[in-house]
Amino acid sequence: MMHDVKQGLEKGPEAAKPAFSGWVAATGLVERWLARAERVDTLLEGLATNLSGQERARAQHLFYGVVRWASRLEAAQAGLMAHPPRTKVKAVLMIAGFELLEGGPALTAKVIHHAVEQAKSVASPKEARLVNAVARKIADRLVAAPTDLATEFAHPEWLVARWTRQLGAETTRKLLAWNQQPAPVYARWRIEAPVPAFLAPTKWAGFYEVKAGHWEDIRRLANEGAIYLQDPSTRLCIDLLAPQAGEVILDACAAPGGKSLFMADTMKTGKIVALDEPVAPGKSDIRLVRLKENLARAPAGVEVALIQADLTKVNTVFYRNLNLPESYDAVLLDAPCSNTGVMRHRIDVKWRLQDGDFARHGQTQLELLHAAARLVHPGGRLVYSTCSIDADENESVIKAFFDSRAGGPFKLEKQVLATPWADGHDGAGAFLLVKNG
Missing domain, CATH: 1.10.940.10 (NusB-like)
Known part of the structure; x- marks a missing residue:
């Protein structure tokens, strides 16, 4: 542009x-x-x-x-x-x-x-x-020429200092430079049909880069359900969870529903329960509107249910009263976070973040993880993921979980940490926890 x-x-x-x-x-x-x-x-x-x-x-x-x-x-x-x-x-x-x-x-x-x-x-x-x-x-x-990284790359001084301590000056410069570049638009191809030539293949299977000049075609394809605009980093937690046909899966923090739809496309058959916090009376939430729209695009063989509730405040009785399962084959917890891995897309995040937010997010994420773990049936899978590159929201949360009694029945099977400057897409953390059978 x-x-x-x-x-x-x-x-x-x-x-x-x-x-x-x-x-x-x-x-x-x-x-x-x-x-x-x-x-x-x-x-x-x-x-x-x-x-x-x-x-x-x-x-x-x-x-x-x-x-x-x-x-x-x-x-x-x-x-x-x-x-x-x-x-x-x-x-x-x-x-x-x-x-x-x-x-x-x-x-x-x-x-x-x-x-x-x-x-x-x-x-x-x-x-x-x-x-x-x-x-x-x-x-x-x-x-x-600016004399410091914070001025040169227009980031808050405290955040640059935090990253410099964690990553070193050279890697921090790479991250800052990444954040300041306009983000490419990627589309995930959803249907069994030839992919149009104007969608450029990427090194990530199923994902294509949307080049300029075809926005009317892109809008049409999105409306038809052929594509979903989505960063390739979203595949990491889905790949770890590995949804299977016929399974019953809970998406515990589902809005706006891109990952719910990704799971449904992978499963083809089964059931997805998409849960997210309710909207305050008298207010609207575009994320929940989009969640409903995305669930409506799920393949015909996948039954979907949308639930508005606070994951940490409901128990198995709540699910039973809604005729929903009280435990699941797999649970995805894509937790709310600082968004430090997606600053190239969410460009105003750096101006809203505060240094104390990382500890606050980490505590909330741990509470959500405890609540999600209670809903995994024996032998089931739980994936905890964030779009953060900060250890306080990734490794530290997982460590705190396993240090608690709740971590006893689980084993950390695999983890993936994506960094933008190395992986070429948004940053993310994803951890696969398997419950003893």
């Missing part, structure tokens, strides 16, 4: 400025993100529908770029204005800053001219003059 932005600039600001452009839409998204700290995925759900496909992609690209590089763009603006500008003007400067960072010195003049012209329409002539003066200084600052 980077080339679309540059091509628009090279053709001149007016050529790149339709009545309602992706640039203007991005300004609104950045303004709301700065003012309200709303989640990126929530903001994108409300992106204007009157944008063309190309302009929508441009809006997302610019918005994502600002969020990815926010702290570096903020640092480039620091001290340049006597008074803080309106949030809308700051959004214009942040987008211009990202385009300057992305385009380099060769595009500086065009980026600044374009930002000034946009500021005249979304702000005021006076504020456009401010944008002109400040953007030129931002351009000079962005040319200078």
Whole structure:
């Protein structure tokens, strides 16, 4: 998508400025993100529908770029204005800053001219003059090489320090660089039919990279159920669990349901009980909406049941009262976590995380693991997985489980830890626990 932005600039600001452009839409998204700290995925759900496909992609690209590089763009603006500008003007400067960072010195003049012209329409002539003066200084600052990793790769200092202690400086640099790159889109092929040539094969069986230029085809294939957009890292926990035809399986933290569907596609026949926390009264949860949609796409031979409950607060009586099994052949616990393995996709996670979150997550994950273990029948399988690369949410949780009485009937059969810089996809941890027969 980077080339679309540059091509628009090279053709001149007016050529790149339709009545309602992706640039203007991005300004609104950045303004709301700065003012309200709303989640990126929530903001994108409300992106204007009157944008063309190309302009929508441009809006997302610019918005994502600002969020990815926010702290570096903020640092480039620091001290340049006597008074803080309106949030809308700051959004214009942040987008211009990202385009300057992305385009380099060769595009500086065009980026600044374009930002000034946009500021005249979304702000005021006076504020456009401010944008002109400040953007030129931002351009000079962005040319200078940062002196530390946190500034260079726009991550919180405490998180860079944590990773440096755990991984070392060289590996931390690789992780930071990975996080700052736009993520490819991958699709899992679901049906017995020839795969279209525009889906590029990958080294992961069943997964294909979605290249630009075929989004209408992708949308159609997704609606038809031929593909499911999913990162290859999701296969790790499914491969460990190895769902079998005819089994009864519990997906203990199921929303939004991508892994439930993956298991159903693998099984072909059997039953999946998908459980996730209930939504608070009066509120909606897009994840549960998507869970229902995904379960509806399961193969005809797989019976599905959707249950809204807190895994740690219900007992076997709860399942019995719903005419559901009280124990299962296999249980998947894909636990809520810090998302440190998927920061290339969840670009605002690093700005919401706090240092104490890892210990808090670890405690919650251990509680969930204890609850999930009670639902595995003798000889059954339990897979604990996260999309975290942090030991406090992976190995430490498993160790604490086996240090407790609950771990007695189980054996750690196998574990997989994927790191983005080495494996080429999202990071994840997955652990296969087998219960004594």
